[in-house]
Amino acid sequence: MSELNWHDAAIREALQVYFIMGSNNCLKDPMDVLKEAIEGGITLFQFREKGTGALKGDAMFELAYRMRELCRRHSVPFIVNDDVELAIAIDADGVHVGQEDEGAAAVRERIGNKLLGVSAYNIAEAEAAIRSGADYIGVGPLFTTQTKEDAKAASGLQVLSEMRENEIRIPIVGIGGITAANAGQVIRAGADGVSFITAISHAESPTAAARELRQAVQAVRGTSGYNM
Numbered sequence: 554m555s556e557l558n559w560h561d562a563a564i565r566e567a568l569q570v571y572f573i574m575g576s577n578n579c580l581k582d583p584m585d586v587l588k589e590a591i592e593g594g595i596t597l598f599q600f601r602e603k604g605t606g607a608l609k610g611d612a613m614f615e616l617a618y619r620m621r622e623l624c625r626r627h628s629v630p631f632i633v634n635d636d637v638e639l640a641i642a643i644d645a646d647g648v649h650v651g652q653e654d655e656g657a658a659a660v661r662e663r664i665g666n667k668l669l670g671v672s673a674y675n676i677a678e679a680e681a682a683i684r685s686g687a688d689y690i691g692v693g694p695l696f697t698t699q700t701k702e703d704a705k706a707a708s709g710l711q712v713l714s715e716m717r718e719n720e721i722r723i724p725i726v727g728i729g730g731i732t733a734a735n736a737g738q739v740i741r742a743g744a745d746g747v748s749f750i751t752a753i754s755h756a757e758s759p760t761a762a763a764r765e766l767r768q769a770v771q772a773v774r775g776t777s778g779y780n781m
């Protein structure tokens with residue numbers, strides 16, 4: 554059983570440098586990319602095996618399992634995107650669902666105390682996610698992304714400050730087009746952390762890329778404590 558016991562401060566810590574990836578996002582062996590990203594200091598990992606060329610069936614399950622093992626060995630919490638059944642089967646630490654996926658309240662019922670992340674594009678979606686039992690929300694795309702085929706238009710950073718001004722206190726991670734160059738702005742606008750695919754999965758050195766992202770976040774956020 555996953556033994557992580559999530560409380561607010563631990564969630565905000567974990568969201569700081571949140572790497573999301575599937576095999577089809579990588580330019581080399583995805584296990585190597587993940588290993589190097591962990592070495593560079595990612596704080597959370599999401600297995601997101603979807604889109605053109607994504608693995609299916611046993612191959613997908615095996616990769617998810619191996620990645621979960623690797624993350625567990627290094628104490629990096631492991632989240633599964635969309636697939637609640639897979640998350641339960643491999644005893645992931647949590648699940649992330651969006652507005653087009655299984656409803657967050659139903660997912661909460663199924664996963665008990667595992668971490669539940671929900672995508673929110675605006676304040677109404679953030680409020681609904683909170684009512685459904687989300688532990689954190691993923692807000693974006695903030696900037697233009699090449700990665701998600703059906704992504705909405707980039708919202709810009711003001712959605713984060715508007716959420717915070719409107720008493721949305723839940724842990725927030727920004728997503729969409731995030732790099733080491735703009736990560737600090739995302740934290741300043743109100744997020745606890747940054748999540749990204751390309752910034753690490755396409756990097757020549759995932760270790761160096763993860764380190765740069767971590768430094769960019771911690772330069773604004775400090776090495777501990779809340780952003781709120």
Ligand SMILES: Cc1ncc(COP(=O)(O)OP(=O)(O)O)c(N)n1
Nearest residue numbers: 634635649650651652672691728748
């Ligand atoms: C941390 C985080 N935030 C947002 C998303 C996007 O979820 P969703 O809108 O369901 O889109 P897909 O990723 O499933 O294509 C995410 N995965 N992670």
Ligand SMILES: Cc1ncsc1CCOP(=O)(O)O
Nearest residue numbers: 694698700729730749750751
């Ligand atoms: C899954 C997802 N949801 C909103 S944007 C996005 C893709 C983020 O990928 P990248 O960091 O490469 O822009």
Ligand SMILES: [Mg+2]
Nearest residue numbers: 635650651654
């Ligand atoms: Mg989804």
